[in-house]
Amino acid sequence: MPPRERTRDSRNYRRLFVTLLACGALLSACKGDREEQQPSRVALAARTGPATASGDTTTRYADDGQWVRPAKDFQGTRFSGLTEINNQNVQNLHVIGTFSTGVTRGHEAAPIVSGSTMYIVTPFPNFVYALDLTDPKTKGFPTKWSYKPRPVNAAQGVACCDVVNRGLVVDNGKVIFNTLDARTIALDAATGKELWVTQVGNINLGESMTMAPLVVKGKVFVGVSGGEFGVRGWLKALDENSGKIAWTAYHTGPDKDVLIGPNFKPFYAMDRGKDLGVTSWPADQWKIGGAGVWGWITYDPELDLIYYGTANPGPWNPEVRPGDNKWGSTIFARRPDNGEAIWAYQVSPHDEHDYDAVNENILVDMDWRGSRRQLILRPERNGYFYIIDRKSGEVLSAEPFGFINTTTGVDLKTGRLQYVPQKATHTGEVTRYSCPAAPGAKDWQPSAYSPRTGLVYIPHQNLCMDEEGLEHPVRGHECEDVRWTRRPPWSLRRVGPCRAARRLEHQGRSPSLEWGARHRGRRGLLRHHGRLVQGRRCTLRKIAVAVQNWLGHHQSADDIPRARWQAVHRGALRRWWLVRRDRRRRSRCAGLERRPRLHERDEGSPAEVHERGDAVCLCALSDAVIRRERNDRRICFSQVARANSSSLRSSA
Amino acid sequence: MTCLSACERENRRFQENPPTATPTSTALIVSDLQPGPAVIYPQVEAPYDDNAWAVSEGKSLYNSMNCSGCHFQGGGGIGPALMDEEWIYGSEPQQIFATIADGRPNGMPAWKYTLSTQQIWELVSYVRSLSSLNPKGARSGRDDHMMRKTPEASTPQTKPKMSSTPP
Numbered sequence: 001m002p003p004r005e006r007t008r009d010s011r012n013y014r015r016l017f018v019t020l021l022a023c024g025a026l027l028s029a030c031k032g033d034r035e036e037q038q039p040s041r042v043a044l045a046a047r048t049g050p051a052t053a054s055g056d057t058t059t060r061y062a063d064d065g066q067w068v069r070p071a072k073d074f075q076g077t078r079f080s081g082l083t084e085i086n087n088q089n090v091q092n093l094h095v096i097g098t099f100s101t102g103v104t105r106g107h108e109a110a111p112i113v114s115g116s117t118m119y120i121v122t123p124f125p126n127f128v129y130a131l132d133l134t135d136p137k138t139k140g141f142p143t144k145w146s147y148k149p150r151p152v153n154a155a156q157g158v159a160c161c162d163v164v165n166r167g168l169v170v171d172n173g174k175v176i177f178n179t180l181d182a183r184t185i186a187l188d189a190a191t192g193k194e195l196w197v198t199q200v201g202n203i204n205l206g207e208s209m210t211m212a213p214l215v216v217k218g219k220v221f222v223g224v225s226g227g228e229f230g231v232r233g234w235l236k237a238l239d240e241n242s243g244k245i246a247w248t249a250y251h252t253g254p255d256k257d258v259l260i261g262p263n264f265k266p267f268y269a270m271d272r273g274k275d276l277g278v279t280s281w282p283a284d285q286w287k288i289g290g291a292g293v294w295g296w297i298t299y300d301p302e303l304d305l306i307y308y309g310t311a312n313p314g315p316w317n318p319e320v321r322p323g324d325n326k327w328g329s330t331i332f333a334r335r336p337d338n339g340e341a342i343w344a345y346q347v348s349p350h351d352e353h354d355y356d357a358v359n360e361n362i363l364v365d366m367d368w369r370g371s372r373r374q375l376i377l378r379p380e381r382n383g384y385f386y387i388i389d390r391k392s393g394e395v396l397s398a399e400p401f402g403f404i405n406t407t408t409g410v411d412l413k414t415g416r417l418q419y420v421p422q423k424a425t426h427t428g429e430v431t432r433y434s435c436p437a438a439p440g441a442k443d444w445q446p447s448a449y450s451p452r453t454g455l456v457y458i459p460h461q462n463l464c465m466d467e468e469g470l471e472h473p474v475r476g477h478e479c480e481d482v483r484w485t486r487r488p489p490w491s492l493r494r495v496g497p498c499r500a501a502r503r504l505e506h507q508g509r510s511p512s513l514e515w516g517a518r519h520r521g522r523r524g525l526l527r528h529h530g531r532l533v534q535g536r537r538c539t540l541r542k543i544a545v546a547v548q549n550w551l552g553h554h555q556s557a558d559d560i561p562r563a564r565w566q567a568v569h570r571g572a573l574r575r576w577w578l579v580r581r582d583r584r585r586r587s588r589c590a591g592l593e594r595r596p597r598l599h600e601r602d603e604g605s606p607a608e609v610h611e612r613g614d615a616v617c618l619c620a621l622s623d624a625v626i627r628r629e630r631n632d633r634r635i636c637f638s639q640v641a642r643a644n645s646s647s648l649r650s651s652a
Numbered sequence: 653m654t655c656l657s658a659c660e661r662e663n664r665r666f667q668e669n670p671p672t673a674t675p676t677s678t679a680l681i682v683s684d685l686q687p688g689p690a691v692i693y694p695q696v697e698a699p700y701d702d703n704a705w706a707v708s709e710g711k712s713l714y715n716s717m718n719c720s721g722c723h724f725q726g727g728g729g730i731g732p733a734l735m736d737e738e739w740i741y742g743s744e745p746q747q748i749f750a751t752i753a754d755g756r757p758n759g760m761p762a763w764k765y766t767l768s769t770q771q772i773w774e775l776v777s778y779v780r781s782l783s784s785l786n787p788k789g790a791r792s793g794r795d796d797h798m799m800r801k802t803p804e805a806s807t808p809q810t811k812p813k814m815s816s817t818p819p
Binding site: 153154155156157158159160161228 | 722758
């Protein structure tokens with residue numbers, strides 16, 4: 001947007017913020033709240049403080065009224081310091097308007113707020129909407145513009161796990177996002193006009209894109225999905241102004257392709273050596289070796305490094321790819337300017353269980369055993385919570401946060417994950433009860449870190465699987481070589497009670513069919529001032545990890561019963577929230593039995609009504625402005641909020 | 653008698669007639685809506701629906717061509733389920749044939765240059781057996797793999813319906 005408008009916006013809407021909330025997670029909020037009341041932790045928070053991100057004009061860390069990238073800040077905390085909505089008044093929230101996206105597939109993208117505009121990107125076909133938040137009282141939330149990128153339909157055939165999109169980013173007056181058919185698109189944030197479109201991948205190579213880009217210093221970082229379809233994974237940097245590809249870092253193959261040069265100094269010996277991306281594979285297997293980037297990228301302006309993890313090596317059947325399979329399931333630290341790798345750490349060498357290392361790296365400066373360290377906090381799919389020195393790549397701690405029986409731990413001397421041989425996957429044999437399952441102890445749904453409590457909030461899941469390696473002759477389309485199933489109910493119960501999983505189990509169809517379904521409707525996690533934590537459906541449990549006392553100290557909160565997904569936004573007109581529902585719910589906003597539509601209470605304004613689709617619901621705290629809305633009791637969270645507030649009281 | 657009927661069931665047609673039943677040469681219809689007076693279009697019978705050996709060949713192809721990668725063991729995942737009653741592009745043999753051979757716009761690849769007509773017909777019959785649309789005698793009674801779904805021979809017959817929602 002033009003500079004003048006931005007100045008005005010930042011003055012008038014400084015207090016804007018976006019945060020996500022699950023009403024079901026109030027249970028956990030209760031936990032978090034109690035933590036917060038302990039003086040020692042508050043003191044710690046004050047001591048720790050948020051990691052600073054000075055020196056970059058695009059950083060809006062301090063401005064909690066803005067939420068310009070899915071993780072909010074470069075450090076990936078997803079933390080907002082605003083306190084107006086809290087668990088004392090959350091039950092007063094109610095719907096004041098809704099916006100249907102017109103798409104029913106899994107909505108994994110957090111809404112983005114920049115200035116006085118909210119931007120939403122939907123799953124395939126990747127519509128982008130800009131909603132005007134300037135004057136909801138009189139104007140409602142009119143669509144400023146919408147954009148339809150029209151990705152090719154066939155791209156849905158190479159999307160392994162629903163046709164999702166994990167978000168857009170607003171930077172320098174541009175809206176930048178990826179489409180499922182592997183294009184990166186930049187739009188003018190003010191008008192929605194297309195600025196550039198770059199085709200970065202090819203669906204006939206199995207390449208699709210679902211991740212949210214990150215923009216750092218004029219470069220747009222985008223990664224590929226498709227480890228199940230025989231891609232050779234990469235991360236590309238695009239010029240923010242032209243869309244031209246500045247550099248490409250592959251994650252398999254010779255060092256020059258991986259952008260490993262003289263400055264590459266991995267901490268552990270296992271990650272050192274020449275052309276490991278070739279030598280740790282059988283001949284030519286690296287060419288279809290997977291290791292895409294479909295998760296989150298964070299950036300440390302001080303060290304000038306971006307951090308991200310690569311996905312699973314492919315194909316799934318590990319017996320056809322003996323070796324460490326570098327650089328699948330690996331964390332990379334790279335220079336944003338030229339892409340050169342500074343260090344790498346392979347989290348799960350020779351990954352046998354689809355433990356992609358795509359989870360978020362939360363960058364936090366804090367005291368570690370007496371000295372101030374620059375750290376990565378990282379809940380990994382393999383079930384361990386890693387604390388890594390982000391300068392060197394040294395693993396300081398790796399403690400389990402979920403139930404694990406495929407590995408016994410991480411050897412901190414060698415950095416190696418210790419696999420249990422009995423849980424190895426073999427062709428034609430069934431290995432039963434491997435935990436965590438393929439989606440990991442925690443999947444893509446991101447955690448949040450509160451500098452106030454010093455806690456990391458992890459949307460976590462307990463699933464186990466049976467695996468069997470299969471041989472498939474078709475190359476380049478290695479959809480699934482290891483099938484997995486949900487454990488029968490009894491074993492789920494052993495790990496952690498989970499009603500939803502059992503319900504799915506009993507739907508009477510193939511046990512494995514839930515793979516796709518389960519992926520839908522999952523949401524990320526955002527934390528709002530230490531009070532409200534978003535969880536996912538009942539398969540999630542939240543675990544709060546006390547940062548100041550890592551070793552062996554992690555507390556599991558109550559199971560979240562059927563947590564539903566919400567996004568919350570507090571807008572220019574004070575106190576209104578944005579809420580999204582699980583798409584499986586018939587009433588997409590709880591208590592809203594009617595079809596969701598845009599700002600339905602403003603009869604005079606142009607309404608965009610979609611025939612079907614997930615809804616973005618705007619909710620508000622009780623307020624004179626919206627009082628008339630209260631009469632018909634279309635309460636945002638209805639029973640759930642009330643149920644949870646009562647359980648809050650009873651457990652407090 | 654049993655032996656004789658078993659012979660029929662397991663009949664392997666080494667000498668295939670040229671597959672005249674390629675449905676592209678017949679009227680293939682995926683919509684009940686027709687302009688003018690309704691035309692009754694010719695039904696094509698699946699040549700292997702009652703042939704257990706061919707159905708099991710289809711099952712083997714189903715896995716080796718990685719149909720299971722997207723449709724799983726019929727339950728659906730990336731692609732739609734094949735064992736339920738919903739059919740986006742129709743459950744008639746020639747409709748399934750066309751779906752496999754020509755592909756479908758929302759992610760189904762076209763297989764006609766990869767598989768022979770005979771192999772596609774085998775797949776058609778196997779796909780139909782997933783929801784018990786072919787005679788029970790030709791359906792598989794057990795699985796070779798770990799999947800815990802009911803064998804095709806024991807699956808109750810479904811009433812196929814055209815899907816009423818867009819894919």
